[in-house]
Amino acid sequence: MKKQIRTNHAINKFEGKIVLVTGASSGIGRQVSLDFSGQGAQSIILVARSRSNLEDLEKTISRKFNIKTIIYPCDVSKKSEVEQMGREILDKCGHVDILVNNAGFGLYGKVQKQSIEQIESVTFTNYLGVVYCTKVFLDSMIARKSGHIVNLASVAASFGVAGLSAYCASKYAVLGFSESLSQELHGTGVGLTVVSPMGVKTNFFNNSSFGGRIPYYNGFMLKTNTVSNAVLAAANSHRLEIIVPFYMRAGVWLKHTIPFLINPMIGFLFRRELSRSKLGENVAR
């Protein structure tokens, strides 16, 4: 009986909500989309570039849950595509209650060896993609005095590490943008929360820049459902940032409090990892 009550409560948590997830075709975004669908959302809008992966997820969702599913192939790094997506979704659905800006990727390697175009591509997807998607739905959320934006950052938004400069910079930017915007949104009825996980077992590390190896892939890496739980909690939270797992917050606090001790340790570990990879040859330890 108790279990039944808990289950019903969970199912109704997002009742009537229209949820849009970017980067829904894989990893964290896929799990988040499944979990919102299983918790009573009215409609789920799945956004990513890969139509076939979105169609596959759409089939899985409609097999399991009674929810309206819309797929929208879109490259979030392209402003015009995002603007068109925003217009069409607002025409079709009227509004979006929960926007999960999750699309993103990492490129591993030294700044010296990366092209400007590579660095730009990370910035355009991970940071400007969040800005474009936020801008297309923000007016409507503020006009309705309702809505929540959840931005996926990373613990890389608090630690700059060797081999991931563009990625870390993009996530610092997401955190800074989110912190400022959440101050502006005070009293509007619209919320904003950042979710910052440490390493998660997804396709993220399959990018060829990681050289076919998965740095730091170990037992400490999170499962997608752990991060998804944090994203669903974030959609109803007043907090600015949820770090996953929670104890990593202590690491962030230590880094800001005693950087002269923490930075050399982090520096040593990540430089060693970079120097072991093909891309990190000749990196000073």
Ligand SMILES: NC(=O)c1ccc[n+]([C@@H]2O[C@H](COP(=O)([O-])OP(=O)(O)OC[C@H]3O[C@@H](n4cnc5c(N)ncnc54)[C@H](OP(=O)(O)O)[C@@H]3O)[C@@H](O)[C@H]2O)c1
């Ligand atoms: N995995 C980790 O260790 C980790 C840790 C902290 C934070 N994160 C963050 O979590 C988010 C999700 O990553 P993940 O781990 O789930 O990786 P993933 O499995 O590789 O998924 C990335 C998703 O982003 C989409 N995407 C990438 N570029 C896009 C673009 N230009 N336009 C639209 N969609 C795009 C991909 O879909 P398409 O290829 O179909 O477009 C895919 O659905 C990212 O923001 C990542 O930075 C990951």
